[in-house]
Amino acid sequence: MKWKKRALAALLAALCLLTACGEGGLGGDDGPVDTVEVSDAYFGMAWYQNGTLNPVLDSTSINRLLCEALYEGLFEVSGNFTAQNVLCASYTGDGTTFTFTLRDDVTFWSGEKLTAADVVASLQAAQYNEASPYHNRLVEAASIEALSGSEVRIVLSSPNINFPRLLDIPIYRQGSAESGDFADGTGPFQPVKDGNQWKLEANESWHGGFLGSIRHITLVPMTRADAAESSFRTGDVSLLREPRIAPDGASTIIGGSIDTVRTASADLHYLGVNYSNPYLANAKVRQALSAALGRQSLCDTQLQTFAAPAVLPVNPQPAADGLTLNMSADTETAARLLREGLEQAGGAGDTGQDDGETDTGEEDADGEAGGTDTGSGGASGGDAALSIRLLVNANNTFKVAAAEQIAASWKAVGVSVTVDRQPYETYVSMLQSGDFDVYYGETLLTPDFDLRPLLSSDGSLNYGGYSSQTMSAAVAAARSGDNLAAFYTAFAEEMPFIPIAFECGQLIIRKGLIDNFSPAPYNAFAGLEEWTSSGE
Template sequence: MKRKHPLHLSLIGILAAALLLGLGGCSVEETLPAPTPTPAPSAETTAPLEFALPMSEGSLHPLLSTDKVNLTLGGLIWEGLFALDRTFTPQPVLCQSYSVSEDGLTWSFQLRSGVTFSDGTPLTAEEAATSLNLARSAQSRFAGRLSGVRSVAAEEGAVTVVLSAPNGALPALLDIPIVKGDGDAPLGTGPYVLEGGEAPRLATRSGWWQNKSLPVDAIPLRSIREADDLIYAFDTGDVSLVTADLTGTNALGFAGDYEVWDYPTSTMLFIGYNASSGPCADAALRRALDRGFDRTTAAVALLSRHAQAAALPVPPDSPLYDETLAQRRSYLPQALSELLTQAGYEKDGDGLWGKGRRTLALTFLVNTDNTFRLAVAEYLAEELTRSGITVDLQKLSWADYQKALSAGKFDLYLGATALSADFDPGLLTKAGGSLNFGAFQSGEIGALLAAYQRASGAERESAARSLWEGLEREVPFTVLCFKNQSVLTQWGAVSGLSPTQNNPFSGIENWTLGS
């Protein structure tokens, strides 16, 4: 998705949220006109700029660094066994082929021949295994996703991975950079190599195994120390491209004329329920509430179109997303009323839902650290109130929000989580799951989840459908949307981008620099 944004996007999101809260239950697509793009700057008045990228003074190590600016460069220097495309489907890169044991626990990944690191030495199974074992270590940013890996070992031209439990989607977790050497910038097998000195840059490699034509031979790297430096460098055109979470907490405020290239992510916004006590312990009520949340308004307006409305725990771009099932859970106030009636609720003379003499009153938690998510919670709470449900929206600091969740002092809450690319919802449904604050339990969902985790290939789509149907019956949580993140480029600096969640430079061979 490509758009031009001449204004600060946080301001647009806040204005849209204020407008929608005044419109009540109106559909955003019916009430908001499409934005009119500002004309591109004239080629006669805009001088071409050198294509340059930012680099901070932190570590560039793709497995150990947490520096977001430097991690952006990773796709130009390092490659993994696999890469995820925009549908989150793993595509083989350094892996030539693979096989898996009958019990689903032992995987063997055959390495591609003819691959060399930037110093000309060949890729070996030992280096691949060393990289994956480093990625499993506690200091790595990949440790969480590889927690189910029991061992990694090198064999003749292959890497063997042994799991503690079957995972048919293991390749989707292995878009992990393979490196050689130590230090803050180990060698990689990618198209560019880092050249240091007083004027650091990325230079093309003559021995890159993919042998694809690249749009630029050298990319200067501009030194960045603080967030303000990055904003200034981009606003003045000193750097040509940055990545940003434009609806994130403390989102950076870029200004001027630039193009926005959105890409899907695995970050899910959802409503969690207290399934162990209070009114939401009744699955019938959860099914009713599931139809009362306007996902489209949340994604399109309140998140400034930087999200995709979704009703299933996978992004709409994923082949596991079943549109028929999603439609069954779409926003429909009439369905909310019908399902509340079926659950034994009725409206009193004041138009409030209740059962017997007890009014249906819900405590709804949201943390105040993210203004966009706060706007979403305010809008959803207002919509439930309009339907006749009494809602106490508690706006809490992050620390108080976490305490209330851990203590079970809620009926529902607005949450967000970055799912791993195998899209395992167990953290929300398993006993002891890190996000199962509502203590949901279901033997049926547990069995469906285990079958989904084991399945691969075409069987995984069938297993996913069965799991989504089970979640539709039990509704331990309600999916609202999946966030997009963005690549920002100077107007006319580059075209042909197709960024992915973990590589804004995916498909760089198809780029064209300049207008």
């Protein structure tokens, strides 16, 4: 822990006193000494006042950012998506039954000691409330119980060796969410009321030790849950989390003296496939479509440099033996796989690259999707070996541009593509009815990268009718921790859907307010012990 490191440094400084090295670094009680230069710079955070702030149930983006300063989970998810202990001192687990032992040095702001009962109450609040943003993480928890004052046991209905990644769920003191403005937390900051104004002050009893240079935060009340961006532009709010690739296609780019910080995420962009199309049902055809993609180029251009290319549906991309994860287009391999796949599926197998007369799927003069292929794709399409209708949400300009670049990549290997741009409501309806060949999709996966919604025959995101007992077995084995590499190999060979990239999160902060700002995927205040302020 950071304070232990500082304590060790202070002790060494004291030993140096014996050899005239300098002054000692111990306080009068031989405890660690706070040597951080505290900043007096203004730091404002938005607060949407909608009743008691319950960190487990509040789903507004404004308050979820605020909760990261106030509350902690058993674990924190790091930038490479590993579970780092926070309130949990240690745990044991076989993938189905987990026992978590709590730290014995944690107290709430109120001074009450953290107990297993508090953890159970917080987790069950998420489990039993479908409106909770953490509800889906606990749907397979068959039981959550306190074994003692410091031990919690969770039994799952099916194995998940990565279950601790899901337990960054905020913990609050049992019963404290029923009254007052803030449920009682353990985080580095605590709310303090100064007259009619709420602010955040450093939690002097925080188990993590001394905070960095920021010790005081002004809370800026919001009457609307979407008002934080305008308050950031006026200077009232100092820290903002906004998507760079917004759902409505409006990129959140704020000029001026700011720092923009990327964070890793589990937000997957991918291409879904309709398995009623006999050509797309062939694994080599899907491998060909994947190999033809210039993923790095897509991330650098249409996805605003705010995405990490992905061939496999996990972040970060694994270093798996025997697998080559090429983020650039490999047209030679793609053409070969396409030819072999079409031959297997009964097509002509001619990639049509020699004459270069493939349909580009350009727009008609009225701006609607061009091309006459509005039904299911086939193995014919002029001189092309394969015709595909690529469905995309027309309301998101980034995705439309990405879809057109994908179409160009497939054209290079002889595939005819019509980019079918549809308003969001129509797009969703067509997904649900299976009215597509390929669709451009996006989904926010859980931190354990559970792919069953996409790969299970009854998965909620399995719009294309994919079904494979072999793949289901590989997924189950990977979730059990038996053979993760085998799953990666099976996915690459089967390519049941085609990953494109993981979108990055975006945090925007006033320039010079914080140096050494290194947020985690779900915690903007990760590493705040190391914060300094240059004031530039």
